[in-house]
Amino acid sequence: MYTPHDDTLGSNLKASIWLAIPLALAFLWLTLGFSPKESTPYFLGEKVLAKCQDAYLLGTIEKVRTLGYAVHFGPETQPILCANYLWQAEFLESYQPVAQFQHGQTTWQIGDQVELAFLVEGKKRTLKAKISDLTSSGKVSLKYPEGEPLAVAYFQSHIGKNYVPLGAYWMRKL
Numbered sequence: 253m254y255t256p257h258d259d260t261l262g263s264n265l266k267a268s269i270w271l272a273i274p275l276a277l278a279f280l281w282l283t284l285g286f287s288p289k290e291s292t293p294y295f296l297g298e299k300v301l302a303k304c305q306d307a308y309l310l311g312t313i314e315k316v317r318t319l320g321y322a323v324h325f326g327p328e329t330q331p332i333l334c335a336n337y338l339w340q341a342e343f344l345e346s347y348q349p350v351a352q353f354q355h356g357q358t359t360w361q362i363g364d365q366v367e368l369a370f371l372v373e374g375k376k377r378t379l380k381a382k383i384s385d386l387t388s389s390g391k392v393s394l395k396y397p398e399g400e401p402l403a404v405a406y407f408q409s410h411i412g413k414n415y416v417p418l419g420a421y422w423m424r425k426l
Contacts, residue, residue, distance in 0.1 A: 294321055299347040301391060304334035307414040308391050310347060328413050348388040355390055355418045358425055362386055366394065369422040370406045377403035380426065384413075391415040 294300055294313050301308040302323055309329045315322035320338030352361040362383050369378045379399030383392050393415050397407045416423075 294341070294344060294346070300344045301347050301387065301389075301415055302334070302339055303343045304332055305410075306420075307332055307411050307416055308345075309334065309414050310393075331409055331412050332414055345389055350386055350388050353386050353388070353390055353418070360386060360392070360418060360425065365426040366392075367424050367426055368394075368403075368407070370403050372402045372406045376422075377406065379403040379407055381407075385415070387415065390418045392418055 294316070296313055296316055298313045300311055300313060300321075300323060302311055302325075309325050309332060311323040311325040311329070313321050314324040317338055320340050321344060322336070323339050323344070325334070352359055354360075360383065362385065364383045365380060366383060367378055367380050369376050371377075377400045379397050381394035381397040384395040385393040393413060394407075394411070395413070397404050
């Protein structure tokens, strides 16, 4: 029976709390500290796609830092300008080109003709282009855009030779 002069209950409770706090912190560190993206680092010289604005830019890992990755983008990534800063792993993905990619019910291949639509000046504008490169994650690079002049101008100024996800911009296979 507990009496006001007997402090064994209070000391047991304090000992339990001091044991529970480090265990809880260790559990949080183990579960939150290891994410799948962080466990697969990128290496010096590896080609990656970096998400910038509405497109993905092809670049090469130039430096590996503790806070992120320095990525070098070639002149073909123009006109999109992304600040040269350290890229976090969540904005990068490995560049792995493939000849074809299954997206939903459709199989996409290099050389396929696609139609895209953009909202330019409040109106839907369309253009046609060919898939010039395709990645294992479903990102495509397009070439030879033709169609409505405003759509082509929008495409050249916002995407250029960079990559977009399949299905973006109301993309459909012709």
